[in-house]
Amino acid sequence: MFKTYAAVIETGPDSEAGCSAFFPDLPGCAAAGDTVAACFEDAHGALALHLAGMIEDGDPLPDPTPLDQITVDDDVHVAHIALIRVPVTGKTQRINITIDSTLLAAIDDVTTNRSAWLADAALAALRGQAR
Numbered sequence: 001m002f003k004t005y006a007a008v009i010e011t012g013p014d015s016e017a018g019c020s021a022f023f024p025d026l027p028g029c030a031a032a033g034d035t036v037a038a039c040f041e042d043a044h045g046a047l048a049l050h051l052a053g054m055i056e057d058g059d060p061l062p063d064p065t066p067l068d069q070i071t072v073d074d075d076v077h078v079a080h081i082a083l084i085r086v087p088v089t090g091k092t093q094r095i096n097i098t099i100d101s102t103l104l105a106a107i108d109d110v111t112t113n114r115s116a117w118l119a120d121a122a123l124a125a126l127r128g129q130a131r
Contacts, residue, residue: 003051004085005064007043008072009036011079019079024070025062026050036079048086048123055089087126089119 019039029050033039
């Protein structure tokens with residue numbers, strides 16, 4: 001399942017200070033970067049981590065505010081409002097897969113937890129497709 005939330009990317013009065021982003025629907029979820037593009041990239045990770053924490057804590061995920069209803073304070077220097085889409089995970093499920101033995105050996109060389117490594121790799125691939 002994927003969730004999409006609006007991120008407000010802002011710059012300070014001094015444009016050399018870089019950018020920051022916040023999610024109006026998710027208080028406390030923030031990102032930063034030297035450029036708008038870097039901030040946008042950081043916002044993906046921040047959103048995924050924030051939603052994962054909410055799920056782990058048993059908190060309900062809020063419905064995203066429609067883009068045309070996003071409002072910001074007058075003192076915010078908005079550079080961009082971006083829709084950020086990330087995969088949202090739920091409870092784990094045991095599965096049986098078939099995988100090349102050489103690939104499995106390479107995975108075992110870098111981790112002691114195949115399941116976690118494969119889940120992380122799948123999430124990274126999905127994040128790349130979500131952009």
